[in-house]
Structures are given as C-alpha cells and as structure tokens.
Amino acid sequence: MKKKQLFENAVQAIFLLLGLVTVGCVLLITVYLIVSGIPAIREIGLFNFLFGKEWASTAEEPKYGILPFILTSVYGTAGAILIGVPVGFFTGVFVSKIAGKRTRAVIESAVNLLAGIPSVVYGLVGMLVLVPGISKIFHVPDGASLLAAIFVLSVMILPGIIKVSVTALDAVPKEYEDASLALGATPDETFFRVSVPAARSGIAAAVVLGVGRAVGEAMAVMMVAGNVANMPSLFESVRFLTTAVASEMAYSSPGSLQRNALFSIALVLFLFIMLINATLNCFLKRNREK
C-alpha cells in the first residue's frame, strides 16, 4: 500500500515538473526579452524608438525608429482581417449551418490541410505567383508590397477563423433555431438573426485569434513584402515588426546597438501579442460566463 502511495506521489511530481517546464519557458522568454530589450530602448530613447520614422541600423549614423514597422504590422494585420474575417466567417456559417454532411467533411478537411501548410510554402507561392501577378494587374514595377503581404496573411488566418467560428456556431443550442423557425423565420434569417448573435463572442474570439496569427507571422511575409523600412503604403515595399527582427538578426554583430534594438523590437512585438492574448481571454471568459 505504501509502495503504491509512493509511486502515486512520484508520478504526480513528474507531471507537476512537466507542467512547470511550460510555465518556466514562458517566464524565461519574458524575462530574457525584457532584460535584453530594455538597454537599446534606454539608449535610443523610448519616444525616438517608438515614433522615429527612419530605420537605418547599419548606417554611419544609425537611426532606430520603428514607427514604420509598427504601422506596417497594424495596417497589414487590419488588411488581412478585412479580407480574411468575412470570408472565414461566412465559410463558418456555411459549414456549420447550411452544408450537408459530405460537403462539410470536404470543406473541413480542406481547412485542416490549409492550416497545416508551412508558412514558407505560403511565402514561396506568394513570391512566385502573387508578386508577379500584382505587378502585372496593377502596373507597378514590382509586386512585393504591403498588398501582397495582406493577401498572403488573409489566406493564412482563414483556417483559424473558420474553425473557431464553426465551433462557436455549432455550440448554439438547437432550441434557439427551432424556435425561430417555428415563428416563421426563413433559415437564412434564423442563421443571421439568431445563431450568429448567439455565437457572437466566439466569433469575436476567432477574429482576435486571426489578429494574433497575422501579427506574429514572419516567414511568409518576409518573402513577399520586400522588407524595405518604408512608411506603409499599399504598393510599396514594407517591413513588419516580425521581419525586422528576422531579417537582420543573423548578421547583426553581437552586443551592438543594432542587435539590442532588434531585441527591443521583439519586446514590442511580444507586448502586442500579450495584449491580443489578453483580449482573447477576455472574450473567451465572457463566452463561458454566458
């Protein structure tokens, strides 16, 4: 009996340890980012860093203003949401309420596949198809632009939005819909007047999830956005917060202000993501309370 007790305790200790690994990782990353991100902000000055319009990290007189990156990330994400959310949301409504069993299975497996495609593949397809396409359609000299990044991001956030919306819509009690139909509403009216409002906060969570994915994406964006530190404009080459870190990290010399400034960008990005996560949690909590 005692032996069994001991075994139980040991197993519990192991699981606790494993659980703590995750917590430890988060703490470690947070502390590391803050510790290595603060010095450069101090040296450059918070205002100059956040609101400087020019980034020239390897110039003789280096400039470290990340406003272009922040705005690009905000605009890029907003654009992706603008395209991705309607498409994802209506797909969600279709899959959850209208589609037959077979159609639903086909769409759902396609969505799962889409979610499983590595971001570098999105980037590659974007680079070889989308970028030359934009250049041809809009008669601009080069297609690598904010617009290309928005298109790629909106496809990338689709699976998340669809899946979460479907889950939310599936969870709407059937009685609500039955009641609506019984009162003489058409199916379409029922879906949009009854089901969707009932699943409101779940759908909001889907949007926030999409924002999180879009803000954090680096690889695919790096391959289609051109990566020049311009102020954002639809057909101009732009650099996102993520790509600013990723593109210069490999070559920045250790301990330099450039390297430290990259950590500071990562810190800003991290705060963005934290904010988004907090919003997401807020929505989910409200959802649960209802």
Add this chain to the structure above:
Amino acid sequence: MKTKMKKMLAVFASLLLIASAFTGCGQKQQVATDGSTSMSKVIGSLGETFEADTGISVTYNATGSGAGIQAVLEGRCDIGLSSRKLKEEEKEQGLQETVLAYDGIAVIVNPANPVTDLTLETVARIYRGEITNWNEIGGNDAKIVLIGREAGSGTRDGFESITGTKDACQYRQELTATGDVITTVASNQNAVGYASLASVKETVKPLRIGGVAPSEASVKDGSYAIQRPFVLVTKKGTALSESAQKFFDYATSQKADAIISAAGVVPVH
C-alpha cells in the same frame, strides 16, 4: 504481468534513446564551423574531401557572418566563417582573420533585359536611385526595380562598399537569401540584383562591369571590380583543437585550391 513487461520495455527503450543522444558527441573527431551563408558551397566541399582524407568530420552551421563571428567569440565553434573582413571592434575582441578565397559579386538582371554591360559608376548610380529607368542606360522604357540583401548581409556589405553606395541604396526589396534574390530577378523583367558569383544560375543574366564579365579568371586577376574576401575567423592566442588546426591548414594550403575553385570562388594562392 504483460503490461508490466511492456512498461519495462518502454522505459528501457527510452533510456536507450537518451543514451544514444549522448554518445553522438565526443566519439568522433569534429571540426565545427559557423557563419556566412555565402560560404556554404566552399566549406561544404572542403569539409567533404577533408573528411574523406582524415576521417574528421566538418560541421557547418549556416548562420551568417555576424553570427559566425559571435560563435567563435563565445567558443561555440572552432572556426568562424565571414564573407567580409573583420571590423576593427571585432579584432579588438581578440579575433583574427585568414583570407581563404575571393568571391566575385555578380550584378544580375533578367535574361529578357537587353542591357549587358555597365560601368561600376553606373551600377552605383542605379543603386543610389540617380538612374531610375532602364532607357537611360540603353534598356527598355521601364522603371528599374532594385533588389538587394538585408542590412548586415556580407554580400550587401561587400557590394555596397565596393560600389561606394553604403547606406545610400534605394532598394525596392531587401531579401534575406541569395536564392531569393535570384528567384525574384528571374521573375521580374525590370529587376536588378546582386549575388555571389558562385550561386548565379542560368535563370538570370550576370552583367559585365566595365566590359569585364564576372568569372573566376577575371576575379583572380583583379580585372572584375566587384569582389570580396571569404575569411576564416579564429581567436588570437587560443590554440585550435588538433583536428581544427588540421582542417585550417588543409583549407589554406595549395592542395585545397582545386576544390575551392570547383566551388566557384577564387583561391588566394
């Protein structure tokens, strides 16, 4: 009983796995190199022949010149690889450089572009944004799309310092890999980019600079203007491990010249 056996077996198997993960190191002699992505081809072929000769394997971590230099500094690798000369501040930290080879940087355009020959000064003016249309230099009436590499890239540093366009380039795109530059130039008729001579493929057309086509011969005799050193970085005053020293001697010996040339760059000898 059966499940117990199974459990035992699982534990045993995982222990074996863990043990095998540890035996990977130390058993075989290794030379660790780390750094410039442009040097992958030359280090790869040197490492291969070196391993065939001596049985010592050479690992190569393609992280970029800056990261390679840091790795040497922190003792994470034996030899750092840099596709630019060391900066003064890096030398002050106790590092020294040995030039392994020279690499020509080709200025590349789309094969459909009629322009074939530019002077170094014209290339510089294009990249500074003073010439913006191909028709100013004998091409089609189309805007020039400038493709470059990210800040800190050895190729960009090499190109900008040779052409005298440091911090003045009006890039349309800053890409993070040689392959991306080539792909982008190959897919845009009006693009111009630069890339290591060794990695240039048939999908793009290297321009002649001042009448000299980029080639091993023209880089070696110095007539091709845009070229840069490939450097082995080591710590001053710290002896290399026996196997690393062997590899270092081998790579810088005349014996290695044939392999270095086969990798598309020009040996120093």
